[in-house]
Amino acid sequence: MAKRREELFLKNGSLLLEKLVCSFNGKSNPIRSFSDKELQKATNNYSSALDLHDSGSYKCYKGSVDDRLICVRKFDPNYRYPFEGPLERIINEIAIATQMSAHKNVLKLLGCCLETQLPTLVYEFPMDGSLSHLSPNPNRRIQSQPLLLKSRLRIAWEIANVAAYLHTAFPRPFIHRDIRLANFFLDQDCAPKLFNFFFCIPIPEGETHATDEVMGITGNIAPESLKTGKFTEKNDVFSFGTLLLELLTGQRGYDLSQDETALLLNCGDGGVDPTIPIEGEGILEQQVYKLFLRCSSLTAEERPTMVDVSKELRQILSLTPDTA
Template structure:
């Protein structure tokens, strides 16, 4: 690269840094009055080296607008969130603003970001190469036991309860799903994606926005009206609980179970059909009960869909709060640990 090319490249990075920095500052002031945890600024070259030039083999997970990479930055293992489409710019800035406010053991810690590229790039603490979706659906992965699944559910419930109750204005996630849950250290489950998150305005109890998110997780009142609040997250969490119980994806369940004689799209309907038939044990992921289903285990497992279906209540007002769910799951987890010991 000759001198003039290098100079053009340097000026372009400076222009992007100033433009993106201005946008980010405006978002910080609007969302949290500029108050957030300190985060670092990284250069585009540092991020490129950290990810081995965004090597596809280093991808932990990918979504519509971004890839999450494993990387090493200054001899420290990190996770790098790179947005791959112009449509992801909004989500990138949004994730920086919300993730930088978080201090919770079940939310992936944001270390810093790079504003020298066209789209913001985020640097988080390290995450394992497997998402929860990988652990549930990939046939080659080790089985998740009942206690492990309850632990994951409890940890994510704690994280969502923190979003709803840990700030002056409740934060609604709208991105709760198994592919947005990663693991850190000793299998600690963590949320990391806040691209669709919004704070409920002061003095209000709900928000109106265009319908976004993933089929099977979006609450019916949100899909119908574009209006949502914390109870919409509870609905998505209910779907996650059923995934943990059944080992099946949130939609198109017919394609995952040939024993169903008529078309069933939602995981919720699939579970309800089998419960009505008194076929409860048929909905349990075989990986949970690889050998014998004891009466004590069956009692624990029956509580799982009961709790999930409460979350999936058609009426938002009849769903439990995330605080209540976190407490119930903690008790279920402790009980399961005693049974398995």
């Protein structure tokens, strides 16, 4: 067993170093190397009682190391991935997460364990659970406390900020490709923390798009990417539009064939999710829905950039009363 762990450590470690050199010239923020035994002890052998989040292909567990709470993300090597190379994608995710950890809306990657068949990732502990809990679910045993409209708009703005950072902060833009509520945790101040970079890819130097397998939830992928397998920043803008709709109305999708008037009337009966405490809906219907429609345009060129989305949401926030 010890020999097998050593072999996995050397294999996974060399892949990670190669990815860091290839993508970031070997630069990264330092992270800790955890042993498999450390993480088993930290999570009580990955007890289901400490389960924080289950995506199917991985689970997040609450753990404790050196009297510090942590979040341990363990991938299932037996999961039937609909694509080849989950190991390479996890290595890629670690490399990107080390670059992104300094951003205030990214769940800080503390380290990883390279002794497991698929590397296990260790993050700071998110104090307030998954952002997907904000979406109404009648089958959920415990419903989350409703958030004011302004709080949800602030969450949307901060998500737009971190997506814009991915697009503009590095020599080559990175396309996240999976911007949705389930990939964010909330901290104690109700700030969203992005933790999943599994599908994230860079646009190659000198190119206008990245090419890859089409993966993820169909309704979250821009139509031009579904058809061609080519991805640009505008794919993330489209994904953000669906996230914005769900965050504010509770709907997980919409009919692309609806015209604007029909869409406005059908989204939450013409307004915001009824569980959200709100005094008036004028700003939401007139500005946020308009932004959603532009983000969700079937034509990529008609969508705004994530930088512009962030600026517009900041302006809407400034006009939204604290009681809303």
